[in-house]
Amino acid sequence: MWTPELALALALAIPALGGVMVALLGNRPNWREGATLVSGVLLALNIAYLVEIAPSQPTLILASIAPGLELAFKLEPLGALFAAVASGLWLVNSLYSIGYMRGNNEKNQTRFYVCFCIAIAGAMGVALSGNLLTMFVFYEVLTLSTYPLVTHKGDAAARRGGRIYLTILLGTSIGLLLPAIIATQFLAGSTNFVAGGLLALNDVTPMIAGILLVMFAFGIGKAALMPVHAWLPNAMVAPTPVSAFLHAVAVVKAGVFAMLKVGTYIFGPALIAATPTSQPLAWIAAGSIVLASLIALTKDNLKARLAYSTISQLSYVTLAVMLGSPLAMLGGALQIVMHAWAKITLFMSAGAIYTATKKTNISQMRGLGRHMPWLFGAYTVGALSIIGLPPLAGMWPKLFLMQGTFEAGQVVLATALIASSLLNIAYLLPLSARAYFEPPEEAKLKKPAPMLVILPPVITAAGVIILFFLIGPLRDYLLPVFEPVAIVETVL
């Protein structure tokens, strides 16, 4: 009865049906939020099952469009892990959304929750896709369904941000990603994700593979590799739960995940290392890491600072893919997971501060730590994790990546990583210091923040600590994906 194929279908059906329920219950807010939470729990349970069975790699074919062209899903460890992160954080984010949206009396809440459901279905589709076409379809579903979320406020600034968001994401995906997919289909006769790399197995020359690699790297605009990052800061006009969702759970993560999946299953590490373009792309990624961190330093608006921080952290994954070493790619995969938990903590903290005080700029947040000690505790844990300090989850991806760069003999890239960690300290920690150690502006908050916006960041901060200790099982789970195994064993 409970077959793997059914579970695959349910991973998409649960959020989709959840969306329908939310729409139907639109004028009864408590029931509506109930529908969101119930689908969140069901989805998380379903994904937990999928994570368990992922090594058996079940497949589900939805429709066959042309010979070699199918709408198909295939479960594998990378996708299962991304699905687990997205569904788990969706649940936490939903709790937080309820507190935030009600606390700030936002309008059009039904549309908001429906779009969230569709977007998570899109993220599941990307995670579980069995070929490039399916991935592309759900990638676009994700773009389109988050557009109403970005423009939620509906004023001129929101529309402008939304227009940039849509133009860049659709433009890059149709202009570069789709042609790359078509070329793949033409070269390999299919677009299926294959262990070892579809193009490598079809003996595509490194030159042509190199051109395709560039098209994928910039065509997957959601990975926000500079210079196609501009949509991300502009999407900051959205309500904070959306920002948290965009930057931690679904959109950007779907981008770097897609990049990782393409690198692993379409090219394969060996072919990437052989292409002439992987080296320049690694440099561009390293440049993005440092440059975005520097820009983040100049931002006083907390959400804008976090946005540039995200751009910087995402490029870690792109860099990992471009290095073409299994070790670095393992680091990239872990970065998707670890950064998600840490960054959602930071965004939810920013939103909680806004809900309680209506303050958006770091310079105004003096002494708030006295009013909201738990919240700033969570913020600090998230920040330290992004910096990469033990015993926090963010340490592992940085360690593996660093090892990967040294192994590849890329000392300059390793320097960029170190510089980035130092910059992280410079732009993330001043807020903690200011909040705890400077005297508060007001003796008491006018309106204390609701429980539902404080609790979720605390939960995710706890998750960051727990994940640090889960590295063993996670590594074992991902190991088979990035052959050869031996190198990884020697490091740990």
Added chain:
Amino acid sequence: MDILAHLLPAGIAAHAPVLLVVIPLILAPIAALMPSGRIAWAISLLAAFLVAILALVLLGEVSQAGSVSYHLGGWAPPLGIEYRVDALNVPILLLVGFVGLLCTIYALPSVADEIEPGKQPMFYSAFLVCFTGLLGVTITGDAFNVFVFLEVSSLSTYALVAMGGGKDRRALTASYNYLILGTIGATFFVIGVGFLYMATGTLNMVDIARVLAEDGHSRVTEAAFAFIVVGLGLKAAMFPLHVWLPNAYAFAPNFVTAFLASTATKVAFYVLIRFLFSIFHPEVTFVAASFTWIFAVLGTVGMIVASAQAIFQTDPRRVLAYSSVAQVGYMMLGLGMGTKAGLSAGMLHLMNHAMMKGALFMALGAFALKFGVRSIASLNGLGRTMPVSASAFTISGLSLVGVPLTVGFTSKWYLILAALDRDWWWAVAALIASSLLALVYVGRMLMAIWMEEPPSHQGKAIAASTAPWAVVVPMSILALANVYFFFNADPLVHLANAAAEAVMGGR
């Protein structure tokens, strides 16, 4: 479908080819004599329904026998007129029949809204004549007969477009322009057919092809080829011979636009394929040259230029009209590849485009029933005011762009693969560029529909409402077909492949 043929009396199935043309022809004057538009509509509906059934019967016969030849009056070809149905024109018959049926259902509220009651019976009569002409063009196997039916459909179309003059006088100029250019096209075509008759001494298509294959080509047949291509190009709105189309579509009554956009240019395009592939041979030097240097090149230019022009239009109907010109470019490109894969992809796009444009123009008509639609701004907020029509518009609009999960993606995919087969990378680039342009012009309308404030009356938003069932039903069927045939692509792909196979044989 075989069951259908058995249900009908044996005589009817045997005479299906001629009945297909005769039924609407006979009902046309009867409709004109009716006292009210409603009765005339019922008669049109009957005609369209019967035609759709007969088209299905013919599909059944063709899929069994390969082709059906009907001798008019019992006179055997090449002397007598032959109606000939094969895998190439059976999809067109089905298309005209079913889209005609859906459009006729849609006509009831639309025509009642736009045409004076006294003129409605005549209007339906003109529609039936046009319908007859399109079917006749598609089914006949006689080159001169094509000209006759082409003029039957064109003359009635001029009248139908001019009927938009009741609301907007510019319809009269649009119709007049169309008449001038359409007549030039028809004249070119008939001159070409005349030359062919001069060179071969026969008018039956199969017979012309036989004589041409035996005797070879001469300057006369080359001239005939040029005249026929230009004449049919005008009728099919092939870039740059499309200048009549935008105004004709923009000012005609909404029902006429929906019907013409999804049938008339398609039929002309079919005739072009018939002449290029069945009568002239695609391997003859000058025909092969015309594929690469005329059809592929002009098709590509048309795809880009007309899409770019569509972006700068303010009237949604003109946006879609320019988009139609661009879509003809896609089909021309497919044809111009001169391969079976290319022709098949072009045929597929032809059928898919009929679904998209039919639904899009119907949705615009639904908006027009409640609000005047004269600019993109008049679409503002209709997503909330008329959610059903707006959704249908959105689905088919996305299909027009070529978004996956719609048929627009399927046919573009096949076109791209066919282009890659020939190593035409520039064509792939053009296809993608044109899709991006389509994204812009469709996106502008969708933004207005979903993101702007809904229309209000004295400061209060107008309550949400649905168009009449006669609009909603056919519009929804066409819009959902856009999604259905993505997931179940086989039937249409099979029809398209069979059509390409029929004219190109094993090549």
